[in-house]
Amino acid sequence: MVLELQKPRPIWQIMFSTHHTDVGLLYLITSLSFLFLGGALALAIRAELFYPGTQIIADSMTFNRIFTVHGTTLIFLFILPFASAVGNYFVPIMVRYKDMAYPKLNAIAFWMIPPAGALIWLGFADFTWYATPPYSIISAPGPAADMWIFGLKILGISSVLGAINFIVTILKCKHPDMSIGQVPLLAWSFLTSSLIILVAIPTFAAALLMLLTDRLGVSGFFNPAMGGDPIAYAHLFWFTFHPEVYVLVIPAIGMMYEIIPRFSRKPIYSHSSGIFAFVLLSMVSFSSWAHHMYATGMSFTEKTVFMIGTLAAVPASAMHVFNFIATMWNGRIKFATPMMWAVGGIALFFSAGAGGVVNAAMPLDFQTHDSYWVVGHFHLFVMGTIAFGSIGFLYYMFPYVTGRMYNEKMGQAHFIMSFIGAVLVFFTQHLLGLYGMPRRVYDYPPIPEWITMNQIASVGAMIIGVSMFIFLINMIYSSAKGKLADTDDPFGLGGKYYYPFEAKNPHH
């Protein structure tokens, strides 16, 4: 995959290519574009909430549309395609195969994403990324909601196609000399997250169709006025999307498994416990979906069952953290940009997990549920863990993709500002939730504590915004004009700790 961008090629050659690194590049550019689009919406939200009253967003409906598209974009159009980009680049190389198992299917899965993104952005629906019925059936306006539904439908199909491709590539196309236990942990993360996708996504795909026919008025699955039950939707939704959390986080952990040992210049502490924890996480991811629903009026027994199912995910997550720390222990650590992002991501992953234990504990959940605590909590996962791991990995793969080095100082400034910003925004949002501020609100009463904490959060968000601008400049400038990288050892680590990337993949 090395240096492919250095030979000038017409853009259509990349667009119509089915080669895994070309498709990976398409995924990469698409996902980063949506990162900036979705991030801009986050800045608008934080600017609006800086002070009670109207700041920059004229009305509540626009605000509701903005946070809906913000969430949908960053989950489905940034995090998932970014993981696919990394998987496309690295999985075939790691299992020593010439390409993905089904190259055409791979390209098709990618090309479903731009139209889906266009549907979501042109529609600009307002019913939150959760599309709760009956609001989404009887109250959500016009074609926007239908466009969102079709967009998600397309993204679901794309995910399933991608998942099949990863599973077959890893299980069937790996080099015969390589046992499944020797497959690197990054590839293992794609294997387990793809298996989750296959089991989880069809449920939501069905729910989406039911939601659509409910909106058309020809059915009433989730519409109480027609005898349906909105809580059924919540179950179907979370049966897909709680496991989906692990679909998002597992590849990010895989990326950290790639970064941490390299920059600690030590082998990973325990390869087998990493595999074990991945498999365990993928299984327990299905035992906890209804912890999102304690407040819908579940019985005590139901709540207890799902609390146990949720707490069961903690030991497996904790094993990953242990593995990372034990790998770094006594290592000759080099804190280059990718390592900073990975270590920062682990710290925030730990914080997010601790907050998750609080949410899982039934009586405490009734303090935090649907408050800003929850916003802070899951952003520590999606931003603090997943985006941090992903961005760290982007810096890590940058020299291999472009043949050039990024600017190290700018990369470190990007990390430091993002980390400070993330702590300011998301930790403060936890406190805001404990003070009782509900999530998804366009405006709030002038309670002094709420104002102060919203302002701290907004300042943090602006710091992240500036750091992302530095990131953008670094990526664009360095990919064209950066120093040429020594692709055998771009980070100066001493090659023997380096994963053997020498397997050069021939173009089709």
Add this chain to the structure above:
Amino acid sequence: MGHHSNWPEWVYVGVVIALMVWVGSEAWNAERLVEHIPADAEVIKVTGQQWFWTFEHEDGTKEIGELHVKVGHAYKFEITSKDVIHSFNIHDYVVLLDAVPGRINTVWFAPKEVGEHAIQCREYCGLIHYNMRGTLFIEEDKSS
């Protein structure tokens, strides 16, 4: 990888599991106590609709946006909705339960001190969700 022994990890996992068992059993016990509704609790029917709360007391009096209760009594809220899902929340008393159309959810509380507390909606319900607010007035019980 390698052949080193992995006991530190298993000890650590054991500690994590023990912690989770402790958190889970404490939570189970607390929730069991919290959910035990006193037999003499007065029923208040709470109805959410876009975008206000209606309260109906046992004696048939209705209030909109305001709820008056007395210190020293226990109240059981029977919560439902007329249109979309809302979530009835008195944060200061950790009263939180969804108002789901077609269902009645129950939660109880017993006010301890005279005062005013905010009532709000915690589930996204559309245009004025941010301002679907009310006030809880806790008053002294003059009859006793």
